[in-house]
Amino acid sequence: MIALALVGHSGELLGALRAMVAQAAPTVPVAIAGGTAAGTLGTSSPRILEVLRAALLASDGEGVVVLFDLGSAVLALEIALEELPEDERARIAVSDGPLVEGAVRAAVEAAGGATLAQVRAVADAERTTAKLPPDWPGRPGGGAARP
Amino acid sequence: MTDDLLVRWLTLACARVATARELLTDLDAAIGDGDHGINLDRGFRELQRRIESGLLGGDEAGAVLEGAGRALISTVGGASGALYGRGFQRAGAALLGPVGAERTQRDGRSREERAVIAFGAAVGAIIALGRASTGEKTMLDALVPACAAFEAAVGAGALLAVAARRAAEAAEAGAEATVPLVATKGRASYLGERSIGHLDPGAVSSALLLRALADAAAEE
Numbered sequence: 212m213i214a215l216a217l218v219g220h221s222g223e224l225l226g227a228l229r230a231m232v233a234q235a236a237p238t239v240p241v242a243i244a245g246g247t248a249a250g251t252l253g254t255s256s257p258r259i260l261e262v263l264r265a266a267l268l269a270s271d272g273e274g275v276v277v278l279f280d281l282g283s284a285v286l287a288l289e290i291a292l293e294e295l296p297e298d299e300r301a302r303i304a305v306s307d308g309p310l311v312e313g314a315v316r317a318a319v320e321a322a323g324g325a326t327l328a329q330v331r332a333v334a335d336a337e338r339t340t341a342k343l344p345p346d347w348p349g350r351p352g353g354g355a356a357r358p
Numbered sequence: 359m360t361d362d363l364l365v366r367w368l369t370l371a372c373a374r375v376a377t378a379r380e381l382l383t384d385l386d387a388a389i390g391d392g393d394h395g396i397n398l399d400r401g402f403r404e405l406q407r408r409i410e411s412g413l414l415g416g417d418e419a420g421a422v423l424e425g426a427g428r429a430l431i432s433t434v435g436g437a438s439g440a441l442y443g444r445g446f447q448r449a450g451a452a453l454l455g456p457v458g459a460e461r462t463q464r465d466g467r468s469r470e471e472r473a474v475i476a477f478g479a480a481v482g483a484i485i486a487l488g489r490a491s492t493g494e495k496t497m498l499d500a501l502v503p504a505c506a507a508f509e510a511a512v513g514a515g516a517l518l519a520v521a522a523r524r525a526a527e528a529a530e531a532g533a534e535a536t537v538p539l540v541a542t543k544g545r546a547s548y549l550g551e552r553s554i555g556h557l558d559p560g561a562v563s564s565a566l567l568l569r570a571l572a573d574a575a576a577e578e
Contacts (some may be wrong), residue, residue, distance in 0.1 A: 247433070251475075
């Protein structure tokens with residue numbers, strides 16, 4: 212089964228997100244790399260690297276979809292990915308989707324036995340999936356303001 | 359660059375970062391997430407520890423720079439750690455080069471020429487990782503003009519101490535020139551036009567690191 216790796220600035224935030232994901236898809240392996248080695252808010256390439264490897268193992272080598280939060284997360288993630296051998300990197304797909312919605316959506320997809328590309332695609336699609344209903348007042352691209 | 363100067367530079371840089379910790383953090387609090395000084399200080403303390411314990415990768419300048427980069431990447435925890443760390447790593451890799459002919463050829467260069475290669479590799483790596491350019495209110499506004507000034511000075515036959523001083527001056531001018539800029543990268547970009555009127559903390563820390571290099575080289 213495809214595993215998820217969540218990368219961000221806070222272990223607490225990612226731990227809570229993992230609990231949300233587990234409610235929706237308890238069988239999907241979810242590894243988290245949140246915060247620095249010193250325990251502060253921030254990102255850490257060595258931790259991300261460990262977590263990517265652990266997630267790959269947990270997926271039995273099938274693959275890992277990564278979701279990440281803001282700022283330095285993408286920089287630290289890129290450095291970590293470059294440390295991996297090509298065959299492992301090829302089984303890691305980084306999603307540009309929003310962290311919370313993307314993780315939950317991806318996990319549900321993974322639990323259904325989807326491929327790496329499929330899981331990543333649904334996480335990515337959350338970027339453009341509206342959360343407000345179409346008739347919500349003032350919603351960009353829809354919904355007139357309530358009189 | 360001799361390893362002696364390299365280690366003296368890094369040691370001085372660690373001390374300067376520690377001194378500037380509050381300043382850098384205050385600058386970052388104004389337009390970012392207020393941790394630049396704290397993060398860099400943590401990284402440079404670890405770098406200092408590795409220098410003192412002789413963990414920094416042998417006698418070759420390239421290995422020392424790579425080791426310094428690894429120390430910063432593992433401990434800083436913000437974008438600055440990834441960017442500076444990657445810069446140091448690539449500077450080191452450029453000096454080490456592939457083993458064989460190229461290595462021998464590089465070893466035949468003057469230390470000024472080797473420093474130009476390393477500096478250029480560092481700035482190129484930071485541009486590549488950050489997908490940034492000058493004018494975006496980042497460390498590159500200090501580093502790019504500094505690298506150009508350094509290369510021009512070496513090209514004109516200047517010794518390392520002179521070239522490093524030119525680089526520090528260009529970096530300081532570049533950092534000052536970030537004040538009127540709108541940030542388009544990093545957390546400061548969330549502020550949009552409200553980032554105008556503030557120094558960029560990354561440009562200030564870059565200038566500080568290059569001033570440390572100039573001062574370390576001037577002692578020779």
